[in-house]
Amino acid sequence: MSSGKSTVTPMMAQYLEIKSGYEDALLFYRMGDFYELFFDDAKAAAEALDIALTKRGKHDGGDIPMCGVPVHAAEGYLLTLIRKGFRVAVCEQMESPAEAKKRGAKSVVKRDVVRLVTPGTLTEESLLEARRHNFLAAYALVRDAAALAWVDISTGAFHVMALPQVRLGPELARLAPSEVLVSEAQEIELANVVADAGAALTALGRGSFDSSLAADRVAEVFGVASLDAFGTFERAELSAMGALVDYLKITQKGKLPLLRPPQKEASGGGMQIDAATRRNLELTAALSGGRAGSLLACIDRTVTAGGARLLERRLSSPSRDLAEINARLEAVGFSLDETEFRSALREALRKVPDIDRALSRLSLDRGGPRDLTAVRNALEQAAEIGARHDDTALPARLHDAVARLSGHDALLDLLDQALVAEPPLLARDGGFIAPGHDEELDEARTLRDEGRSVIARMQQEYVSETGINSLKIKHNNVLGYFIECTATHADKMHALSERFIHRQTTANQVRFTTVDLSELETRILNAGNRALEIEKRLFAALRRAILDAAGPLGDLARALSELDVTTALAELAAQEDWTRPVVDNSRMFHVETGRHPVVETALKREGDPFVANDCDLNDADGASAIWLLTGPNMAGKST
Template sequence: MMEQYFHIKQAHPGCLLFYRMGDFYELFFDDAVAAAAALDITLTRRGKHEGEDIPMCGVPVHSHDSYLAKLIRKGFKVAVAEQIEDPAAARKRGGKALVRRDVVRVVTAGTLTEDTLLDARSHNYLAALAEVKGEAALAWLDISTGDFRVQDVVRAEFAAALARFEPKELLVCERLLSVPELYELFNEWKDVLTPLADSRFDSTGAKRRLENLYGVKALDAFGAFSRAGLSAAGAVVDYVELTQKGRLPRLAPPQPFACGSVLEVDPATMRNLELFQTLSGARDGSLLHTVDATLTGAGARLLAAHLTAPLTDVAAIARRLHMVGFFVE
């Protein structure tokens, strides 16, 4: 069994491995030590490896969502390995044959889909930041709703753009991590950073990946995208495919987010205006809490999005006021 466990674990470095055994997901070695401390559950021992006791802990399958939520909130990624074979079929191969197991999903902060793990009144964005030949772009996707946007940005606008939609996970290529100008930015977002190999941001491969996903020969119908925009959007889709093990949920086509269409508010100003929480960190007393009379999760998310991105186009402002007036009058 340990040989099978090590094989699966080696393929998913950086993740805690939930290894299905009957009615429990078991964790072993360092994973067990970290999970037991994070979840405040009992750490036990099972057998020996190289003469040392093997640390182990487990969570029930029927209630594993609550434990997953705690681990994700504390910054862990979790690979879920299920039994992909009926035990009866394994027994036919021989009395000591192991049930086949494999990872069916990698759960990360930016790829949550379960209602039990999400806040219905807030977006849960996975974002990617890319640079190609001096051009930069951000792409962000809420995998639970399919909302997918792409925006060309300059380095001076990175902080304000990220503060606007506040991603739960930010993908960056390893090359950008070594850019001195971006040290401060990445330090501010270090808790949600996921570095990826530069090859994951190849713009040519990204364009092909997006065309295949949406079944088109060209992306022109969705809008005009820079090479950096394609790179960022492709990296997001690639990461979702990687974590969902090829079982992609429905994703809306990417929409270009026009530069200058909204007022970019820097993080310090956003905090001082207490748009979403007070200076003490409480939601009560913030502007959003004061004006939020929405009745649905979708309405709450839309209101928050409008507050973070005030319109700058007069015609767009007039259209929004007209819609509000229709319902008020």
């Protein structure tokens, strides 16, 4: 400017004020149908997303860099940014432009950050891998003790365990979290361990890890006075759990996800596998990256997302509990022998949506009508499975799972009566409540829909009146309903100006209205808006009914996952001719005609057979000793 002074517009002043609270994140600043980014955020995002960098206005004498992404396509851009290591603060308009103008013609629309998107806090279906957990972990050190807590906010899973620092690397390798929270005091010390696990490191202030505040923080989430009902937790465990809860409050702006009560894990319950061994065994990911070529990819026959996640958890942390192992083997053996049982159950499970993630989105108020129908459809399949197998002589493990599928009739009836078969994605689109469920809604819809037929009749009257066959009554968000004809008929329409009131002229079209059309539009608009508001109210009521049953629904989801994993392993055994092992507490190790599943699968693709091998690592008296297999690469030690 000629005066040398910089003038900051009210909108840019608002942007800078909001941005000052999120210096370490890209700010998605909502402007109408776009999220706009400015200054250094715009430069970084434009490069990361490969989109055009433009400019808007001046600041301190220089151009303001700007780029933007459409709101309707924002999820894809968010995923790209998160994968490239960015955090994103999503800033929404908290009122409409019309509401802002009531405070003055130049008033800026109120905006605020509604969510901080980070690798460990994703919930959207399109941003997550359906068959994998997305863990957020926190590691706390309190004096001489340490603990690791982790949560998947998309499913509600919440765990904690005492963990000395020397074992942090192997545990992170097992869990493969997306993000790990540490105290600022440990940031440098733990940076390499977290990086080796492929996770993003987030350092929090000492207050987040305050163990004296942690118990109250966690208790508040579950609406209890104390955590005594969940078990006894050491100070380090409380510190790690408290940090998770504090971070979720920060990132979700007070809207906490639906979490299950924290489960305390014993360090000796699962097999200990160090990070290097885990990597080289390629249990859940191949050395080349990705799932293909891993043991998990080779054996996974699950048909539900929840079942796939459970299988990965068990493969990542094999149980050392003999009773647990044999209970699982008994259930798989039954499913293998009972072909009809297995086939019918897997067919029903294929139709089960991901309840856990639907519940999570609904709890964070990010859900839509399809999340409601996901719960309904899962309940339908659960009821069918329960009714079919409730009197079957099942092993204890399968019997317990089937028993947890019943008891949801009232919720299922409500959802079944209330929802259409195929709802839209967003509640604001309407049309997801079934006819006959709500009398008031049916009345509003009738008026709205009959209005459309009245519009069609009115169009025919205007065609007859003017003699212009191409005349149409159309609608857009700016003009509402209007009469449109080609510019060639403009003079004829203007001659009827007492009847037809001119609204707009474009290059090829001329647009008019009438008093009758304006009055009809008001009636239709009111009916349409009223119908939409009623549907939104009904959505809120259905959402609340589901969340009130979140605990039992979580149990049902776990039962379905258990059934899926069991029948999937039985299917694998049937397809590949696998044999049930005898597992006991002895040190005996004896395998006849053993096969390596990953190598055998790879050979099959090439059309080559796998040569089975025996393996007996026992002394003559049957006692197992430690055997060390040596030899050069390609000597076949792995098989």
